[in-house]
Amino acid sequence: MQNGKKFTLSVVGGGVGGRLSMDGIKDSPMFELKAATDIRPETCKELEQKYTGIRTFTDHKEMFAKCPTDVVCVSTYPPSHEPITMDALKLPLKGILVEKPLGHTAASGRAILEAVRKKGIPMAVPHGMLVKKVPTEVIERVCRGDIGELKLIEIENDKWDIINAGIHWLNWTVNLLNNEPFKYVMASIDAGTRTFRDGMQVETHAATYAETRSGIRVVMNTGDYVTVNTKGHGTLFRIVGMLGVIEFYGWEDSYYIFNREFPEGKTIKPEEFPVKGHRAHLENMVRMIETGKISYAVPESSLTALEICEAAYVSGKNKCMVTFPFEKFKIPASVNWDPGQPYSGKDGGRDGRKLK
Numbered sequence: 001m002q003n004g005k006k007f008t009l010s011v012v013g014g015g016v017g018g019r020l021s022m023d024g025i026k027d028s029p030m031f032e033l034k035a036a037t038d039i040r041p042e043t044c045k046e047l048e049q050k051y052t053g054i055r056t057f058t059d060h061k062e063m064f065a066k067c068p069t070d071v072v073c074v075s076t077y078p079p080s081h082e083p084i085t086m087d088a089l090k091l092p093l094k095g096i097l098v099e100k101p102l103g104h105t106a107a108s109g110r111a112i113l114e115a116v117r118k119k120g121i122p123m124a125v126p127h128g129m130l131v132k133k134v135p136t137e138v139i140e141r142v143c144r145g146d147i148g149e150l151k152l153i154e155i156e157n158d159k160w161d162i163i164n165a166g167i168h169w170l171n172w173t174v175n176l177l178n179n180e181p182f183k184y185v186m187a188s189i190d191a192g193t194r195t196f197r198d199g200m201q202v203e204t205h206a207a208t209y210a211e212t213r214s215g216i217r218v219v220m221n222t223g224d225y226v227t228v229n230t231k232g233h234g235t236l237f238r239i240v241g242m243l244g245v246i247e248f249y250g251w252e253d254s255y256y257i258f259n260r261e262f263p264e265g266k267t268i269k270p271e272e273f274p275v276k277g278h279r280a281h282l283e284n285m286v287r288m289i290e291t292g293k294i295s296y297a298v299p300e301s302s303l304t305a306l307e308i309c310e311a312a313y314v315s316g317k318n319k320c321m322v323t324f325p326f327e328k329f330k331i332p333a334s335v336n337w338d339p340g341q342p343y344s345g346k347d348g349g350r351d352g353r354k355l356k
């Protein structure tokens, strides 16, 4: 609220992500939905029926000119986040929400974050797991040592991919690891079925493997046919420490813990936060606007997650280890060498038995 008045809000992109923002603020005393843009006129019609009183447009530039708002949500597909955000930043905005993944590349995501930072306004990236009870309680437990020294974070996710859902899982992982830098990312990617999702070409099956500077491993299996090896779940996180294990299941409301406190294992269902999802991220933005204390911690962790996503795709495509910092990584020249084939004894190379 600003002097008793609500913050006006508009959304670009009236699909699933955009509606999570529009539905999210329905019960919020802090926002008033004014307008939405979608390039599809039929979607505009639907939005007018669903959100009574809003103005709709098929071009975001026209909406920004005719109906400028305090807050803009950029909720289109990743490749258009950057141009739309840059246009939005020309308005006298008080805050901006940019959907995950920030961009279709880490460079695009970085450009967005830098431009918002330069403008000096708060930015929300609605990673729901950061404002949801189970994933935040798991972070608290791991950080206070409930499963001992952390060794492995395993993620299994059926019918999803690295860039669209994996970015949520990796963002949560970056937060669990308290932003510990990564050493490298490697991935093996099968793209045989030419699957696309949310405006991006994605993998049929992928295994992403990463190591942090202290040696913690992150292993993520994504794709169209992933068998999650705890039955009944489409998403699984298995957090392995030296004194215990925690499992939780993406957006589900309970988790399983096995440690000294629960030697037989226990499923725990904590009470959900009263405000979660996009509404929680947008209301956090209001608190930043009102206090003037702006933190870019969530966009920064989202950018790190996007770097890991891109690193995985680069690794898969180029069959190489992608080292971090990602910004400094250069794709190495390819070599004529087939691991698993007999060594002829005369093709050069180096003797692995003599490595120091």
Ligand SMILES: NC(=O)c1ccc[n+]([C@@H]2O[C@H](COP(=O)([O-])OP(=O)(O)OC[C@H]3O[C@@H](n4cnc5c(N)ncnc54)[C@H](O)[C@@H]3O)[C@@H](O)[C@H]2O)c1
Binding pocket: 012, 013, 014, 015, 016, 017, 018, 020, 037, 038, 039, 040, 043, 058, 060, 075, 076, 077, 078, 080, 099, 100, 101, 126, 127, 128, 164, 198
């Ligand atoms: N944070 C979350 O939990 C969450 C959940 C779902 C989607 N998303 C994100 O939201 C974004 C959009 O995905 P989605 O699932 O809503 O896809 P969607 O297909 O449901 O909707 C996208 C909409 O954007 C419109 N659009 C595309 N380009 C446009 C443009 N230039 N201007 C105006 N409208 C345009 C399309 O017509 C479509 O209606 C993606 O970045 C996705 O990852 C985030």
